[in-house]
């Protein structure tokens with residue numbers, strides 16, 4: 001590849017499968033060298049830890065959404081680092097936080113003064129299980145689809161034919177003409193991300209063109225002048241626990257099975273016992289996934305939600321204790337471990 005390096009944006013609501021897809025693409029890169037920017041909303045950048053090791057050039061950005069937390073100079077500097085002579089890449093993939101505003105991100109990339117890059121398109125990952133409910137809570141999520149150059153309907157393994165058809169219908173309504181790929185565990189071909197098929201605009205016009213996007217100035221002005229355009233992340237907050245003490249498995253699982261009001265997403269590494277490494281714990285809604293974590297270390301767990309009570313921080317800290325778990329206490333974790341022996 002030659003010429004300016006394409007910068008591909010990957011967006012999609014919390015827990016839709018962006019990091020899973022990115023890791024898949026990094027493992028199956030077919031020789032295409034990718035530079036990666038990972039943006040996590042929580043105060044601990046769990047996503048960067050999940051991507052680290054898969055790729056040499058990764059920049060992690062935690063604690064806030066790229067669409068507001070980074071100015072254009074910072075972006076240019078990042079893109080310069082990733083595409084500089086010491087790290088030649090064929091493309092840059094930016095994984096936005098699950099609460100980012102794709103329109104603001106596109107404008108950021110289009111506005112980059114860095115001569116070595118160009119906007120490479122927006123990929124929106126859709127959670128086939130939860131998207132309908134999420135759109136009900138946050139109608140903006142459907143609008144985000146309007147700018148997609150590729151829509152990846154993920155988690156198809158968790159819905160039947162009807163669910164899949166409903167999701168395709170929703171996507172087609174909000175992203176008319178955009179190419180759609182249905183998959184599970186983000187298994188898309190890297191070539192598709194870098195070079196999505198042309199939109200089929202004959203069935204309906206694209207709702208908002210990039211020209212519209214550039215003309216509108218609501219993002220910058222909204223923020224300067226008291227936020228006339230609310231971003232999804234304005235309503236959300238994250239709480240985190242980072243500790244070298246132990247986590248009580250029964251208390252944590254009970255908390256995740258009956259989550260505090262407003263909690264939507266949790267993710268992180270948890271240590272329950274001595275000498276047995278950590279577990280990667282993730283929830284999306286009430287769906288809990290626990291896996292063995294590759295690296296040892298201490299506990300770093302983030303909760304993300306909208307309208308969570310003030311005491312949720314204390315509730316989360318309440319699962320920490322000084323005593324490691326017994327084998328019996330670990331049975332509750334065992335139940336959730338996927339295909340792995342405890």
Ligand SMILES: Nc1nc2c(ncn2[C@@H]2O[C@H](COP(=O)(O)OP(=O)(O)OP(=O)(O)O)[C@@H](O)[C@H]2O)c(=O)[nH]1
Nearest residue numbers: 013014015016017018019020098155184185282289
């Ligand atoms: N069953 C199933 N689980 C999936 C699939 N894709 C992702 N997951 C699981 O869903 C959870 C969230 O996946 P991530 O890839 O971390 O989602 P994300 O969009 O990066 O999440 P945020 O960065 O927090 O917005 C993890 O537990 C994944 O293992 C899928 O296709 N099927």
